[in-house]
Amino acid sequence: MSLAHFEVHQPTSLAQALDLLSAHRADARVLCGGTDLVPKLKAGVIAIGHLISLKRVPELDHVSFSPDQGLVIGGAARLSDVAEAPGVAENYPGLAHACSVMATTQIRHMGTVAGNIANAAPSGDTAAPLLVHDAVINVVGPGGRRSIPLADFFAGPGASVLDSLEIIETITAPAPQKPCGSQYLRLSARSLVDIAAVGVAALIALDGAGRVNRCRLAMAAVAPTPRRCPEAEALLEGKTPDAGLIAAAAQALSAASCPIDDVRSSAAYRQQMVGVLARRALEHSLKLAQGGAQ
Amino acid sequence: MAKQNIELIVNGDRYTVAVDPWRTLAEVLREELNLTGTKVGCNQGDCGACTVIMDGRSVSSCLTLAVEAHQRQITTIEGLAPSRTQLHPIQEAFVEAQAVQCGFCTSGMIMSAKNLLDHNPHPTEEEIRAGLSGNLCRCTGYVKIVEAIDLAAKKLDPAGAKEA
Ligand SMILES: Cc1cc2nc3c(=O)[nH]c(=O)nc-3n(C[C@H](O)[C@H](O)[C@H](O)COP(=O)(O)OP(=O)(O)OC[C@H]3O[C@@H](n4cnc5c(N)ncnc54)[C@H](O)[C@@H]3O)c2cc1C
Ligand code: FES
Ligand code: FES
Numbered sequence: 001m002s003l004a005h006f007e008v009h010q011p012t013s014l015a016q017a018l019d020l021l022s023a024h025r026a027d028a029r030v031l032c033g034g035t036d037l038v039p040k041l042k043a044g045v046i047a048i049g050h051l052i053s054l055k056r057v058p059e060l061d062h063v064s065f066s067p068d069q070g071l072v073i074g075g076a077a078r079l080s081d082v083a084e085a086p087g088v089a090e091n092y093p094g095l096a097h098a099c100s101v102m103a104t105t106q107i108r109h110m111g112t113v114a115g116n117i118a119n120a121a122p123s124g125d126t127a128a129p130l131l132v133h134d135a136v137i138n139v140v141g142p143g144g145r146r147s148i149p150l151a152d153f154f155a156g157p158g159a160s161v162l163d164s165l166e167i168i169e170t171i172t173a174p175a176p177q178k179p180c181g182s183q184y185l186r187l188s189a190r191s192l193v194d195i196a197a198v199g200v201a202a203l204i205a206l207d208g209a210g211r212v213n214r215c216r217l218a219m220a221a222v223a224p225t226p227r228r229c230p231e232a233e234a235l236l237e238g239k240t241p242d243a244g245l246i247a248a249a250a251q252a253l254s255a256a257s258c259p260i261d262d263v264r265s266s267a268a269y270r271q272q273m274v275g276v277l278a279r280r281a282l283e284h285s286l287k288l289a290q291g292g293a294q
Numbered sequence: 295m296a297k298q299n300i301e302l303i304v305n306g307d308r309y310t311v312a313v314d315p316w317r318t319l320a321e322v323l324r325e326e327l328n329l330t331g332t333k334v335g336c337n338q339g340d341c342g343a344c345t346v347i348m349d350g351r352s353v354s355s356c357l358t359l360a361v362e363a364h365q366r367q368i369t370t371i372e373g374l375a376p377s378r379t380q381l382h383p384i385q386e387a388f389v390e391a392q393a394v395q396c397g398f399c400t401s402g403m404i405m406s407a408k409n410l411l412d413h414n415p416h417p418t419e420e421e422i423r424a425g426l427s428g429n430l431c432r433c434t435g436y437v438k439i440v441e442a443i444d445l446a447a448k449k450l451d452p453a454g455a456k457e458a
Contacts, residue, residue, distance in 0.1 A: 003316035008298070008361045038357045039338045041316075051315075055362060080351070104428025105406065107339055109351040110358070
Protein backbone atom coordinates (compact mmCIF):
# COMPACT_ATOMS: atom_id res chain seq x y z
CA MET A 1 0.00 0.00 0.00
CA SER A 2 2.78 2.38 -0.88
CA LEU A 3 1.87 5.86 -1.98
CA ALA A 4 1.81 7.00 -5.57
CA HIS A 5 4.50 9.54 -6.33
CA PHE A 6 4.05 13.26 -5.71
CA GLU A 7 5.94 16.30 -4.53
CA VAL A 8 5.17 18.04 -1.24
CA HIS A 9 5.47 21.81 -0.94
CA GLN A 10 5.50 23.41 2.50
CA PRO A 11 4.91 27.14 2.00
CA THR A 12 5.38 29.42 5.00
CA SER A 13 2.90 32.10 3.98
CA LEU A 14 -0.59 32.17 2.55
CA ALA A 15 0.63 34.11 -0.51
CA GLN A 16 3.19 31.40 -1.28
CA ALA A 17 0.57 28.69 -0.84
CA LEU A 18 -1.77 30.43 -3.31
CA ASP A 19 1.07 30.89 -5.84
CA LEU A 20 1.99 27.22 -5.62
CA LEU A 21 -1.63 26.17 -6.12
CA SER A 22 -1.95 28.40 -9.19
CA ALA A 23 1.41 27.26 -10.58
CA HIS A 24 0.43 23.57 -10.51
CA ARG A 25 -3.30 24.06 -11.13
CA ALA A 26 -5.13 20.83 -11.88
CA ASP A 27 -2.21 18.72 -10.66
CA ALA A 28 -2.17 20.30 -7.17
CA ARG A 29 -4.15 19.70 -4.01
CA VAL A 30 -4.18 21.40 -0.63
CA LEU A 31 -2.92 19.13 2.17
CA CYS A 32 -3.81 19.96 5.73
CA GLY A 33 -3.88 17.21 8.37
CA GLY A 34 -3.86 14.60 5.62
CA THR A 35 -6.26 12.36 7.51
CA ASP A 36 -8.69 12.25 4.59
CA LEU A 37 -6.22 12.84 1.78
CA VAL A 38 -3.38 10.45 2.68
CA PRO A 39 -5.66 7.37 2.94
CA LYS A 40 -7.16 8.32 -0.45
CA LEU A 41 -3.68 8.70 -1.99
CA LYS A 42 -2.73 5.31 -0.54
CA ALA A 43 -5.84 3.68 -1.92
CA GLY A 44 -5.11 5.20 -5.32
CA VAL A 45 -8.54 6.87 -5.35
CA ILE A 46 -6.88 10.10 -6.41
CA ALA A 47 -3.58 10.81 -8.12
CA ILE A 48 -2.00 14.20 -7.65
CA GLY A 49 1.47 15.51 -8.58
CA HIS A 50 1.79 18.30 -6.02
CA LEU A 51 0.55 18.56 -2.47
CA ILE A 52 0.56 22.06 -1.00
CA SER A 53 0.74 21.65 2.78
CA LEU A 54 -0.81 24.38 4.94
CA LYS A 55 0.75 23.15 8.19
CA ARG A 56 3.56 25.73 8.17
CA VAL A 57 1.44 28.73 7.23
CA PRO A 58 1.23 30.74 10.47
CA GLU A 59 -1.64 32.94 9.21
CA LEU A 60 -3.90 29.87 9.19
CA ASP A 61 -2.99 28.39 12.57
CA HIS A 62 -5.33 30.04 15.08
CA VAL A 63 -8.69 29.69 16.83
CA SER A 64 -10.35 32.43 18.83
CA PHE A 65 -13.64 33.48 20.31
CA SER A 66 -14.75 36.93 21.41
CA PRO A 67 -18.24 38.36 21.91
CA ASP A 68 -17.57 40.89 19.11
CA GLN A 69 -15.86 38.72 16.51
CA GLY A 70 -17.60 35.47 17.43
CA LEU A 71 -15.76 32.29 16.52
CA VAL A 72 -12.82 32.47 14.11
CA ILE A 73 -11.25 29.14 13.12
CA GLY A 74 -8.09 29.37 11.00
CA GLY A 75 -7.84 27.17 7.91
CA ALA A 76 -5.17 24.97 9.51
CA ALA A 77 -6.59 24.81 13.06
CA ARG A 78 -6.68 21.23 14.28
CA LEU A 79 -9.80 19.56 15.64
CA SER A 80 -8.19 19.24 19.10
CA ASP A 81 -7.23 22.95 19.10
CA VAL A 82 -10.82 23.92 18.39
CA ALA A 83 -12.18 21.58 21.08
CA GLU A 84 -9.88 23.16 23.67
CA ALA A 85 -9.95 26.83 22.65
CA PRO A 86 -11.36 29.22 25.28
CA GLY A 87 -15.01 30.09 24.69
CA VAL A 88 -15.76 27.25 22.27
CA ALA A 89 -17.29 24.77 24.73
CA GLU A 90 -19.39 27.52 26.34
CA ASN A 91 -20.71 29.12 23.17
CA TYR A 92 -20.59 26.32 20.58
CA PRO A 93 -21.00 23.17 22.71
CA GLY A 94 -22.04 21.02 19.74
CA LEU A 95 -18.88 21.91 17.84
CA ALA A 96 -16.69 21.33 20.89
CA HIS A 97 -18.37 17.94 21.34
CA ALA A 98 -17.84 16.97 17.69
CA CYS A 99 -14.19 18.04 17.83
CA SER A 100 -13.56 16.02 20.99
CA VAL A 101 -15.29 12.72 20.15
CA MET A 102 -14.98 12.26 16.38
CA ALA A 103 -12.25 10.00 14.98
CA THR A 104 -9.44 9.19 17.46
CA THR A 105 -7.14 11.23 19.68
CA GLN A 106 -4.35 10.89 17.12
CA ILE A 107 -6.56 11.91 14.21
CA ARG A 108 -7.94 14.91 16.16
CA HIS A 109 -4.35 16.04 16.75
CA MET A 110 -3.75 16.01 12.99
CA GLY A 111 -7.05 16.68 11.23
CA THR A 112 -8.57 20.13 10.85
CA VAL A 113 -12.05 21.63 10.80
CA ALA A 114 -11.33 23.17 7.38
CA GLY A 115 -10.30 19.75 6.05
CA ASN A 116 -13.47 18.20 7.46
CA ILE A 117 -15.60 20.83 5.72
CA ALA A 118 -13.63 20.88 2.43
CA ASN A 119 -13.81 17.09 2.30
CA ALA A 120 -17.60 17.49 2.18
CA ALA A 121 -18.42 14.00 3.43
CA PRO A 122 -22.17 13.62 4.09
CA SER A 123 -21.18 12.36 7.55
CA GLY A 124 -18.61 15.10 8.35
CA ASP A 125 -18.99 15.70 12.07
CA THR A 126 -18.23 19.42 12.26
CA ALA A 127 -20.80 20.39 9.61
CA ALA A 128 -24.10 20.10 11.50
CA PRO A 129 -22.91 21.94 14.64
CA LEU A 130 -21.45 24.71 12.45
CA LEU A 131 -24.65 24.90 10.36
CA VAL A 132 -26.83 25.63 13.41
CA HIS A 133 -24.52 28.53 14.26
CA ASP A 134 -24.84 30.07 10.77
CA ALA A 135 -21.15 29.52 10.04
CA VAL A 136 -19.50 31.15 7.04
CA ILE A 137 -16.61 29.72 5.02
CA ASN A 138 -14.17 32.50 4.07
CA VAL A 139 -11.95 31.54 1.16
CA VAL A 140 -9.08 33.18 -0.66
CA GLY A 141 -8.05 32.43 -4.23
CA PRO A 142 -6.32 33.98 -7.23
CA GLY A 143 -9.34 36.27 -7.73
CA GLY A 144 -9.39 37.51 -4.13
CA ARG A 145 -11.58 36.69 -1.16
CA ARG A 146 -15.19 35.55 -0.90
CA SER A 147 -17.45 34.37 1.90
CA ILE A 148 -19.83 31.46 1.46
CA PRO A 149 -22.52 30.63 4.03
CA LEU A 150 -21.94 27.01 5.08
CA ALA A 151 -25.59 26.34 4.19
CA ASP A 152 -24.64 27.03 0.52
CA PHE A 153 -21.23 25.33 0.58
CA PHE A 154 -21.90 21.64 -0.02
CA ALA A 155 -22.85 20.47 -3.51
CA GLY A 156 -23.13 16.70 -3.04
CA PRO A 157 -21.25 13.79 -1.49
CA GLY A 158 -17.58 14.87 -1.54
CA ALA A 159 -18.40 17.99 -3.57
CA SER A 160 -18.53 21.66 -2.66
CA VAL A 161 -18.53 25.06 -4.33
CA LEU A 162 -14.86 25.54 -3.38
CA ASP A 163 -12.63 26.04 -6.42
CA SER A 164 -9.49 23.91 -6.57
CA LEU A 165 -7.32 27.07 -6.56
CA GLU A 166 -8.99 28.41 -3.40
CA ILE A 167 -7.96 27.95 0.21
CA ILE A 168 -10.26 28.13 3.24
CA GLU A 169 -8.72 30.99 5.21
CA THR A 170 -11.16 31.03 8.11
CA ILE A 171 -14.44 29.54 9.24
CA THR A 172 -16.43 32.05 11.25
CA ALA A 173 -19.64 31.99 13.26
CA PRO A 174 -21.32 34.88 15.05
CA ALA A 175 -21.45 34.88 18.84
CA PRO A 176 -24.74 33.24 19.81
CA GLN A 177 -27.41 35.70 20.78
CA LYS A 178 -28.37 34.96 24.41
CA PRO A 179 -30.30 33.31 25.94
CA CYS A 180 -29.49 30.39 23.73
CA GLY A 181 -28.79 26.68 23.89
CA SER A 182 -27.43 24.21 21.35
CA GLN A 183 -26.27 20.62 21.06
CA TYR A 184 -24.88 18.08 18.59
CA LEU A 185 -25.75 14.42 19.02
CA ARG A 186 -24.23 11.62 16.96
CA LEU A 187 -24.85 7.91 16.83
CA SER A 188 -22.31 5.36 15.71
CA ALA A 189 -21.87 1.69 16.45
CA ARG A 190 -18.86 2.13 18.75
CA SER A 191 -19.71 5.68 19.93
CA LEU A 192 -16.03 6.69 19.53
CA VAL A 193 -13.67 6.24 16.59
CA ASP A 194 -16.14 5.26 13.89
CA ILE A 195 -17.87 7.55 11.41
CA ALA A 196 -21.32 8.78 12.49
CA ALA A 197 -24.36 6.88 11.22
CA VAL A 198 -26.62 9.78 12.21
CA GLY A 199 -25.77 13.29 13.42
CA VAL A 200 -28.23 15.97 14.49
CA ALA A 201 -27.55 19.49 15.76
CA ALA A 202 -30.08 21.90 17.25
CA LEU A 203 -30.05 25.49 18.45
CA ILE A 204 -32.76 27.48 20.23
CA ALA A 205 -32.55 31.19 21.12
CA LEU A 206 -35.33 32.80 23.17
CA ASP A 207 -36.69 36.34 23.36
CA GLY A 208 -37.56 38.17 26.60
CA ALA A 209 -41.02 36.60 26.66
CA GLY A 210 -39.67 33.04 26.39
CA ARG A 211 -40.67 32.65 22.73
CA VAL A 212 -38.29 31.04 20.24
CA ASN A 213 -36.83 33.80 18.12
CA ARG A 214 -34.37 31.54 16.41
CA CYS A 215 -34.40 27.81 15.83
CA ARG A 216 -31.86 25.85 13.84
CA LEU A 217 -31.87 22.14 13.00
CA ALA A 218 -29.24 20.39 10.93
CA MET A 219 -28.46 16.78 10.12
CA ALA A 220 -25.49 14.77 8.88
CA ALA A 221 -25.01 11.30 7.43
CA VAL A 222 -28.68 11.09 6.44
CA ALA A 223 -28.71 13.07 3.17
CA PRO A 224 -26.27 13.63 0.26
CA THR A 225 -24.81 16.57 2.20
CA PRO A 226 -25.05 17.84 5.76
CA ARG A 227 -27.97 20.29 5.68
CA ARG A 228 -30.35 22.49 7.60
CA CYS A 229 -34.11 22.07 7.51
CA PRO A 230 -35.94 25.43 7.40
CA GLU A 231 -39.39 23.74 7.38
CA ALA A 232 -38.68 22.10 10.72
CA GLU A 233 -37.12 25.28 12.17
CA ALA A 234 -40.19 27.32 11.17
CA LEU A 235 -42.44 25.12 13.31
CA LEU A 236 -40.79 26.53 16.45
CA GLU A 237 -39.80 30.07 15.49
CA GLY A 238 -42.07 32.74 16.97
CA LYS A 239 -43.78 30.20 19.23
CA THR A 240 -43.73 29.48 22.93
CA PRO A 241 -42.00 26.10 22.89
CA ASP A 242 -43.71 23.03 24.29
CA ALA A 243 -43.38 19.27 23.97
CA GLY A 244 -45.87 19.08 21.11
CA LEU A 245 -44.06 21.66 18.98
CA ILE A 246 -40.70 20.03 19.68
CA ALA A 247 -42.09 16.65 18.63
CA ALA A 248 -43.50 18.17 15.44
CA ALA A 249 -40.19 19.82 14.53
CA ALA A 250 -38.30 16.59 15.24
CA GLN A 251 -40.77 14.72 13.05
CA ALA A 252 -40.33 17.27 10.25
CA LEU A 253 -36.55 16.86 10.35
CA SER A 254 -36.91 13.10 10.18
CA ALA A 255 -39.30 13.42 7.23
CA ALA A 256 -36.82 15.69 5.42
CA SER A 257 -33.94 13.20 5.77
CA CYS A 258 -33.21 10.80 2.92
CA PRO A 259 -30.70 8.31 4.32
CA ILE A 260 -29.29 5.29 2.55
CA ASP A 261 -28.63 1.71 3.66
CA ASP A 262 -24.91 1.12 4.14
CA VAL A 263 -22.45 -0.75 6.35
CA ARG A 264 -22.99 1.69 9.18
CA SER A 265 -26.76 1.49 9.41
CA SER A 266 -30.03 0.91 7.61
CA ALA A 267 -31.98 3.78 6.07
CA ALA A 268 -35.09 3.01 8.14
CA TYR A 269 -33.19 3.07 11.43
CA ARG A 270 -31.41 6.26 10.49
CA GLN A 271 -34.60 8.04 9.57
CA GLN A 272 -36.23 7.08 12.86
CA MET A 273 -33.14 8.12 14.85
CA VAL A 274 -33.08 11.56 13.22
CA GLY A 275 -36.41 12.20 14.93
CA VAL A 276 -35.23 10.82 18.28
CA LEU A 277 -31.96 12.77 18.28
CA ALA A 278 -33.70 15.95 17.12
CA ARG A 279 -36.20 15.76 19.96
CA ARG A 280 -33.46 15.19 22.53
CA ALA A 281 -31.25 17.95 21.12
CA LEU A 282 -34.16 20.42 21.02
CA GLU A 283 -35.21 19.60 24.59
CA HIS A 284 -31.65 19.98 25.82
CA SER A 285 -31.10 23.23 23.89
CA LEU A 286 -34.32 24.66 25.29
CA LYS A 287 -33.29 23.77 28.85
CA LEU A 288 -29.95 25.47 28.33
CA ALA A 289 -31.64 28.55 26.87
CA GLN A 290 -34.00 28.69 29.84
CA GLY A 291 -30.96 28.57 32.14
CA GLY A 292 -31.78 25.06 33.28
CA ALA A 293 -29.82 21.82 33.58
CA GLN A 294 -26.58 21.24 31.72
CA MET B 295 11.16 13.38 -8.67
CA ALA B 296 13.98 14.36 -6.36
CA LYS B 297 14.37 13.20 -2.81
CA GLN B 298 14.09 15.91 -0.19
CA ASN B 299 16.71 16.40 2.50
CA ILE B 300 15.03 16.65 5.86
CA GLU B 301 16.14 16.79 9.46
CA LEU B 302 14.29 14.51 11.86
CA ILE B 303 14.68 15.10 15.60
CA VAL B 304 13.83 11.74 17.12
CA ASN B 305 14.21 11.08 20.84
CA GLY B 306 16.59 14.03 20.99
CA ASP B 307 18.88 12.74 18.20
CA ARG B 308 19.16 14.66 14.95
CA TYR B 309 19.16 12.69 11.71
CA THR B 310 19.61 14.14 8.25
CA VAL B 311 17.91 11.91 5.72
CA ALA B 312 17.06 12.13 2.04
CA VAL B 313 13.50 10.90 1.64
CA ASP B 314 11.01 10.50 -1.17
CA PRO B 315 8.17 12.95 -0.50
CA TRP B 316 5.57 10.19 -0.59
CA ARG B 317 7.18 8.16 2.21
CA THR B 318 5.35 8.15 5.52
CA LEU B 319 7.02 8.96 8.81
CA ALA B 320 6.35 5.37 9.93
CA GLU B 321 8.27 4.01 6.94
CA VAL B 322 11.20 6.38 7.40
CA LEU B 323 11.46 5.70 11.15
CA ARG B 324 11.48 1.97 10.55
CA GLU B 325 13.37 1.63 7.29
CA GLU B 326 15.82 4.55 7.30
CA LEU B 327 16.46 5.08 11.01
CA ASN B 328 16.00 1.41 12.00
CA LEU B 329 13.65 2.46 14.79
CA THR B 330 11.41 -0.56 14.36
CA GLY B 331 9.64 -0.19 17.70
CA THR B 332 6.97 1.83 15.91
CA LYS B 333 4.65 -0.71 14.28
CA VAL B 334 2.47 -0.49 11.20
CA GLY B 335 -0.82 -2.32 11.55
CA CYS B 336 -3.60 -0.97 9.38
CA ASN B 337 -1.56 1.72 7.58
CA GLN B 338 -4.70 3.90 7.39
CA GLY B 339 -5.15 5.67 10.70
CA ASP B 340 -7.48 3.21 12.42
CA CYS B 341 -5.41 1.01 14.73
CA GLY B 342 -2.91 3.27 16.53
CA ALA B 343 0.03 0.81 16.28
CA CYS B 344 2.11 3.54 14.60
CA THR B 345 1.46 6.22 17.25
CA VAL B 346 4.36 8.59 17.95
CA ILE B 347 4.44 11.92 19.73
CA MET B 348 5.16 14.93 17.53
CA ASP B 349 5.55 18.39 19.08
CA GLY B 350 3.88 17.11 22.27
CA ARG B 351 0.86 15.38 20.76
CA SER B 352 0.17 11.82 19.66
CA VAL B 353 -0.19 11.34 15.91
CA SER B 354 -0.50 8.42 13.50
CA SER B 355 2.88 8.14 11.79
CA CYS B 356 1.33 6.08 8.99
CA LEU B 357 -0.69 9.13 7.86
CA THR B 358 2.10 11.66 8.44
CA LEU B 359 4.38 12.29 5.48
CA ALA B 360 8.01 12.17 6.61
CA VAL B 361 8.78 15.53 4.98
CA GLU B 362 6.08 17.13 7.14
CA ALA B 363 8.01 16.02 10.24
CA HIS B 364 11.05 18.08 9.18
CA GLN B 365 12.53 19.73 12.32
CA ARG B 366 9.63 18.69 14.53
CA GLN B 367 10.27 17.04 17.90
CA ILE B 368 9.42 13.34 17.66
CA THR B 369 9.31 10.80 20.48
CA THR B 370 9.03 7.10 19.68
CA ILE B 371 8.83 4.09 21.98
CA GLU B 372 12.66 3.85 21.80
CA GLY B 373 12.89 7.24 23.48
CA LEU B 374 11.04 6.41 26.69
CA ALA B 375 13.41 4.23 28.71
CA PRO B 376 15.89 6.35 30.67
CA SER B 377 18.77 3.88 30.11
CA ARG B 378 19.55 0.48 28.60
CA THR B 379 18.86 -1.24 31.90
CA GLN B 380 15.82 0.72 33.08
CA LEU B 381 12.29 0.98 31.80
CA HIS B 382 10.02 4.02 31.77
CA PRO B 383 7.32 3.84 34.50
CA ILE B 384 4.62 3.28 31.86
CA GLN B 385 6.64 0.37 30.43
CA GLU B 386 7.16 -1.06 33.93
CA ALA B 387 3.45 -0.79 34.60
CA PHE B 388 2.63 -2.68 31.38
CA VAL B 389 4.94 -5.50 32.49
CA GLU B 390 3.66 -5.58 36.06
CA ALA B 391 -0.01 -5.46 35.10
CA GLN B 392 0.59 -8.11 32.40
CA ALA B 393 -0.84 -5.82 29.76
CA VAL B 394 1.24 -7.32 26.93
CA GLN B 395 0.42 -10.46 25.00
CA CYS B 396 1.70 -10.58 21.41
CA GLY B 397 3.04 -7.05 21.86
CA PHE B 398 2.17 -5.70 18.42
CA CYS B 399 -0.09 -2.96 19.78
CA THR B 400 2.09 -2.24 22.80
CA SER B 401 4.33 0.53 21.41
CA GLY B 402 1.33 2.47 20.18
CA MET B 403 -0.60 1.83 23.41
CA ILE B 404 2.31 3.12 25.48
CA MET B 405 2.71 6.22 23.30
CA SER B 406 -1.02 6.96 23.63
CA ALA B 407 -0.74 6.36 27.38
CA LYS B 408 2.15 8.82 27.50
CA ASN B 409 0.14 11.40 25.57
CA LEU B 410 -2.78 10.91 27.96
CA LEU B 411 -0.72 11.11 31.17
CA ASP B 412 1.29 14.11 29.89
CA HIS B 413 -1.96 16.06 29.49
CA ASN B 414 -3.99 14.46 32.29
CA PRO B 415 -1.77 12.94 35.03
CA HIS B 416 -4.66 11.41 37.01
CA PRO B 417 -7.22 10.11 34.55
CA THR B 418 -10.37 8.29 35.61
CA GLU B 419 -11.00 4.84 34.16
CA GLU B 420 -13.37 6.40 31.66
CA GLU B 421 -10.74 8.94 30.62
CA ILE B 422 -8.18 6.14 30.22
CA ARG B 423 -10.58 4.23 27.98
CA ALA B 424 -11.32 7.36 25.92
CA GLY B 425 -7.58 8.10 25.69
CA LEU B 426 -7.00 4.62 24.23
CA SER B 427 -9.94 4.64 21.86
CA GLY B 428 -7.61 5.16 18.90
CA ASN B 429 -5.58 2.05 19.69
CA LEU B 430 -6.73 -1.46 18.89
CA CYS B 431 -5.51 -4.60 20.65
CA ARG B 432 -6.56 -8.00 19.33
CA CYS B 433 -5.17 -9.99 22.28
CA THR B 434 -5.71 -8.59 25.74
CA GLY B 435 -9.32 -7.48 25.90
CA TYR B 436 -8.02 -4.09 27.13
CA VAL B 437 -8.75 -4.60 30.84
CA LYS B 438 -5.11 -5.12 31.79
CA ILE B 439 -4.01 -2.24 29.60
CA VAL B 440 -6.40 0.08 31.43
CA GLU B 441 -5.08 -1.27 34.75
CA ALA B 442 -1.50 -0.71 33.59
CA ILE B 443 -2.17 2.93 32.79
CA ASP B 444 -3.83 3.46 36.14
CA LEU B 445 -0.75 1.89 37.75
CA ALA B 446 1.55 4.05 35.62
CA ALA B 447 -0.26 7.19 36.74
CA LYS B 448 0.37 6.21 40.37
CA LYS B 449 4.04 5.43 39.66
CA LEU B 450 4.58 8.74 37.89
CA ASP B 451 2.94 10.80 40.62
CA PRO B 452 2.40 8.75 43.78
CA ALA B 453 1.41 11.78 45.83
CA GLY B 454 -1.18 13.16 43.44
CA ALA B 455 -3.33 10.05 43.02
CA LYS B 456 -7.01 10.92 43.13
CA GLU B 457 -9.60 8.84 44.94
CA ALA B 458 -11.21 6.56 42.37
C1 LIG C 1 -9.26 6.71 11.53
C2 LIG C 1 -10.06 7.90 11.04
C3 LIG C 1 -11.25 8.22 11.66
C4 LIG C 1 -12.01 9.31 11.23
N1 LIG C 1 -13.17 9.58 11.87
C5 LIG C 1 -13.92 10.64 11.48
C6 LIG C 1 -15.15 10.94 12.16
O1 LIG C 1 -15.53 10.29 13.14
N2 LIG C 1 -15.88 12.00 11.71
C7 LIG C 1 -15.48 12.76 10.65
O2 LIG C 1 -16.18 13.71 10.31
N3 LIG C 1 -14.32 12.50 10.00
C8 LIG C 1 -13.54 11.46 10.39
N4 LIG C 1 -12.37 11.18 9.71
C9 LIG C 1 -11.99 11.98 8.54
C10 LIG C 1 -10.97 13.12 8.79
O3 LIG C 1 -10.15 12.85 9.89
C11 LIG C 1 -11.64 14.49 9.00
O4 LIG C 1 -12.48 14.77 7.93
C12 LIG C 1 -10.60 15.61 9.16
O5 LIG C 1 -11.23 16.72 9.75
C13 LIG C 1 -9.97 16.04 7.83
O6 LIG C 1 -9.08 17.12 8.05
P1 LIG C 1 -7.59 17.10 7.46
O7 LIG C 1 -6.98 18.40 7.85
O8 LIG C 1 -6.87 15.88 7.86
O9 LIG C 1 -7.90 17.06 5.91
P2 LIG C 1 -6.96 16.66 4.69
O10 LIG C 1 -6.92 15.20 4.53
O11 LIG C 1 -5.66 17.38 4.78
O12 LIG C 1 -7.81 17.31 3.51
C14 LIG C 1 -9.13 16.88 3.20
C15 LIG C 1 -9.64 17.67 2.00
O13 LIG C 1 -9.81 19.03 2.34
C16 LIG C 1 -9.02 19.88 1.53
N5 LIG C 1 -8.54 20.95 2.43
C17 LIG C 1 -7.99 20.78 3.66
N6 LIG C 1 -7.77 21.98 4.24
C18 LIG C 1 -8.16 22.93 3.35
C19 LIG C 1 -8.17 24.36 3.38
N7 LIG C 1 -7.75 25.06 4.44
N8 LIG C 1 -8.64 25.00 2.28
C20 LIG C 1 -9.10 24.29 1.20
N9 LIG C 1 -9.12 22.95 1.14
C21 LIG C 1 -8.66 22.27 2.20
C22 LIG C 1 -7.93 18.99 0.95
O14 LIG C 1 -7.47 19.47 -0.29
C23 LIG C 1 -8.67 17.67 0.82
O15 LIG C 1 -9.42 17.64 -0.35
C24 LIG C 1 -11.56 10.10 10.13
C25 LIG C 1 -10.34 9.78 9.50
C26 LIG C 1 -9.59 8.70 9.94
C27 LIG C 1 -8.30 8.39 9.26
S1 FES D 1 -0.77 1.71 11.31
FE1 FES D 1 -1.15 3.79 11.64
S2 FES D 1 -3.04 3.76 12.62
FE2 FES D 1 -2.81 1.69 12.05
S1 FES E 1 -1.07 -7.52 22.76
FE1 FES E 1 -1.44 -8.40 20.81
S2 FES E 1 -2.46 -6.77 19.78
FE2 FES E 1 -2.36 -6.05 21.79
